[in-house]
Amino acid sequence: MHLDRYAVIGNPIAHSKSPRIHALYAAQTAQALSYEALLGPIGGFADCVDAFRAAGGRGMNVTVPFKLDAYAYATRLTARAEAAGAVNTLAFTGDEVLGDNTDGAGILQDITVNLGCPVASKRVLLLGAGGAARGTVLPLLDARPASVFIANRTAAKAADLRALAERFGQPGSNITLQAGGLAELAGQQFDVVINATSASLSDAAPDLPAGLYAPGALAYDMMYGKGDTPFMQAARAQGAARLSDGLGMLVEQAAESFALWRGVRPDTAPVLAELRAALQG
Numbered sequence: 001m002h003l004d005r006y007a008v009i010g011n012p013i014a015h016s017k018s019p020r021i022h023a024l025y026a027a028q029t030a031q032a033l034s035y036e037a038l039l040g041p042i043g044g045f046a047d048c049v050d051a052f053r054a055a056g057g058r059g060m061n062v063t064v065p066f067k068l069d070a071y072a073y074a075t076r077l078t079a080r081a082e083a084a085g086a087v088n089t090l091a092f093t094g095d096e097v098l099g100d101n102t103d104g105a106g107i108l109q110d111i112t113v114n115l116g117c118p119v120a121s122k123r124v125l126l127l128g129a130g131g132a133a134r135g136t137v138l139p140l141l142d143a144r145p146a147s148v149f150i151a152n153r154t155a156a157k158a159a160d161l162r163a164l165a166e167r168f169g170q171p172g173s174n175i176t177l178q179a180g181g182l183a184e185l186a187g188q189q190f191d192v193v194i195n196a197t198s199a200s201l202s203d204a205a206p207d208l209p210a211g212l213y214a215p216g217a218l219a220y221d222m223m224y225g226k227g228d229t230p231f232m233q234a235a236r237a238q239g240a241a242r243l244s245d246g247l248g249m250l251v252e253q254a255a256e257s258f259a260l261w262r263g264v265r266p267d268t269a270p271v272l273a274e275l276r277a278a279l280q281g
């Protein structure tokens with residue numbers, strides 16, 4: 001039987017959960033496809049993707065450190081990829097290479113549907129101003145929060161991201177957009193706090209003033225691991241009512257990519273449950 005080929009490319013790639021996730025989605029939706037992990041050579045992204053396409057590849061997920069290379073490789077970009085300045089999903093049709101970014105849609109789906117925490121009319125704090133934060137801005141604004149405060153250790157980068165949000169956000173929207181350094185958060189309260197910094201990678205959490213969490217607030221870390229991340233531990237200590245890591249975001253961004261490629265949306269709940277059990281086992 002002919003199988004349509006897909007892959008995730010990154011470096012390193014050995015521990016990627018994407019092949020497992022997409023195999024589960026393919027089985028669940030009865031789609032005849034294969035999905036492999038490709039170790040992309042640093043500096044050799046385009047050659048590697050060229051070879052995959054020449055061998056019949058239909059699409060790819062792209063992870064660290066190639067999301068900017070994928071952005072440059074695409075011949076057409078979705079609006080959310082354009083706003084993110086980065087691509088995590090490629091779809092190949094003839095000579096056309098569509099570049100999309102499903103990360104932001106993934107986190108919003110996880111927060112609003114899986115966690116049942118609506119963002120509309122809420123006060124949202126987005127921590128960080130790097131690639132992960134940038135990928136979240138447009139889908140976040142589309143969810144119509146009352147306000148978004150972009151806070152970053154380096155305040156100037158937060159201001160740059162706010163300018164970008166203003167450029168790409170819906171004209172005429174009355175969402176309040178603020179930006180600043182972490183200390184400028186003192187005295188403010190938020191309903192949803194999203195950690196899009198990479199602090200957890202160095203086993204740290206952003207240095208936040210006390211009292212940020214409104215009653216019932218959700219603290220969401222894009223990172224995940226076996227137990228609570230440093231950000232989740234700090235948020236618990238500061239009184240956040242609800243905590244989540246980013247495993248659901250991973251599963252949801254994959255579902256969004258799968259839907260783009262195959263035109264069918266998988267049920268993410270059983271896949272998230274399996275990954276959660278494997279992570280804790």
Ligand code: ATR
Pocket residue numbers: 127128129130131132133152153154157196197198199204205206207
């Ligand atoms: P990514 O693509 O994962 O967002 P990045 O573009 O390197 O990675 O951005 C990392 C983000 O995490 C930045 O916002 C960074 O803050 P600075 O702009 O001040 O460097 C933030 N970050 C990393 N470590 C941090 C820490 N220990 N505390 C607070 N913020 C941190």
